[in-house]
Amino acid sequence: MAEGISFDIVPAEKITIQEFLALGGFGYVYKGKHEEWGITVAVKVLQEPTGKHNQQDLIKEAKIMNDVRFDYILRLYGIYQKPEELGFRLGLVMEYMENGSLFSVTRHIRPLPRTLQFRILYEVALGMNYLHGLKPPVLHLDLKPSNILLDESFHVKLTDFGLSEWKKFSTRTKSSPSSLIGGTWPYMPPEAFGNLNYKPDEAYDNYSYGILMWSVLTGEEPYSNVLQFGSAITCLVQEGQRPDLSILPKDLPTEMNDLMQQCWSQDIGCRPHFRDCICQIREIFDFEVYKSEIQQDVRIVQDALSGKESSLESSDCCHHNKDLQHLERADDSDHCSGAASSSSCVQDLSEEDENKQIIEKMSNVEGVLDLLAESKVIKGAEYDVLKHRVVRSNTVQTTLNPMVKTAANIVGAFYDLFKNNPLE
Structure with a gap:
């Protein structure tokens, strides 16, 4: 069905937004469903509304992108358009990619x-x-x-x-x-x-x-x-x-x-x-010679992304590609090596050590974000966007981190106090 879709203006009411995916180069990216086409799409929306003159320039540029057809180029379906008081909120309606970026x-x-x-x-x-x-x-x-x-x-x-005009x-x-x-x-x-x-x-x-x-x-x-x-x-x-x-x-x-x-x-x-x-x-690299290895690695990564760590653990033993020995979940890299999950690492820790690890994580903004992600308060693309901003932010590093560390020290002091003097 998607192949028959031509480039067009796509009114906002035809798309049901389902999920926030990421903060993109020029706006917010959402997963949505086109109710008439019956397919899942990605919608990238500008952060600000546009006037009529700018709208024409943006549409003209997007049509150039639409004319490009190639296996390794993302398909553009049309221009998302939502009327607002100061003009139109524009966006791009594109193919949805299951594994994101x-x-x-x-x-x-x-x-x-x-x-x-x-x-x-x-x-x-x-x-x-x-x-x-x-x-x-x-x-x-x-x-x-x-x-x-x-x-x-x-x-x-x-x-x-x-998309230089969109980015400008x-x-x-x-x-x-x-x-x-x-x-x-x-x-x-x-x-x-x-x-x-x-x-x-x-x-x-x-x-x-x-x-x-x-x-x-x-x-x-x-x-x-x-x-x-x-x-x-x-x-x-x-x-x-x-x-x-x-x-x-x-x-x-x-x-x-x-x-x-x-x-x-x-x-x-x-x-x-x-x-x-x-x-x-x-x-x-001869892709034909390693075709079966590529397919196996695709399955391994798919399983890892879906949380099936057991497939990663077994692959370290039986897969001939030694690079897989270094395959790890980034979320677990602070405490684990290889494919082991953070939960399996913590199992060997005493309750006291585990509590100290949590307090240590609370000593900087990045660690707090990790704790929120582990508790599923934030997840997926929201976590990626926040973590990226924190790493790049000078304000976080010079102002917020010292404040967060002070708060963590206070929590640690209370923990030591109550551990040594438990309440009756």
Whole structure:
């Protein structure tokens, strides 16, 4: 049924919003159901209403995205439109991807099995090669894990490409330097920071792909220790600093490491085209030879995401791919190794040790969020959005964390008091 749907204006009353999914690049993302089409869709809605003039510009740009048809490109169904007092609230009605974004998946399981890492990077290159091969080329300009969606079998669908007007509109009132430039700063090339008259070309996306490779292969976010973006950061990138190579897997093929560093080269001319990336990854990894291993790893990750840790535990014993020895639930990484869940770790702790762990977690905002997630007060996309904001927030690190730590110390003191002097 979905194949027969043409690009159109989709009135808000035709979609029943079912669930908040994430905070996207230019607005809020929801899961919904189109009542007439009878299918589940994703709806990405701008944060602010738009006037009539802006509405036409946004619709014109979205139609360009709608014309792109390729296996590794997310399908756009139409423009969501909701009338409001100050204009229209616009959004994009798109394919719904069961496994969400690469960003959300790797927040729960990291690193992914090597076979899936390579296939994801390969399919991203296929999608980008198609976009760059159009006449005129379509630039993505925001290639990052949250813009790489994954279907039920973890195949790639690229989204949020060619939407500069949408992003300009959504960031018009923000003061972040990265917003003024238009991308996400860890994935932006050095030339984008050093020239106010800079006009991006294909090399911009090639650089972003290099940073993406590092993120996929390590399971980490680039420059995660940087609390606030600023001119000092842009200078370091322009001087040649890149993500930490020392945390890459020791058994990573040299050719993959070389390709990654070529993509993020300071010299634009040294960055390989995506068609070259496709060829090199094929030479490094034969997808036909490892077809059965890929299918097995897909099932393992599916089970892990659905909470069936037992399948992960057994895989460590019988699966020949040694990368799976490092497969772990990100939520449990503070206290566990391998595939064991936090509940199995806590079983070996005394009640006193368990209480001390809880108090220790309460000593910073990130730990409090983890406790709320464990108690299912917040979950899924809401947890991911809040955790991401906390990590990046200078205010949290310098102001809130000391206050939270003081409160945790008070709780700890009361705990010690009542433990040593129990109430009769």
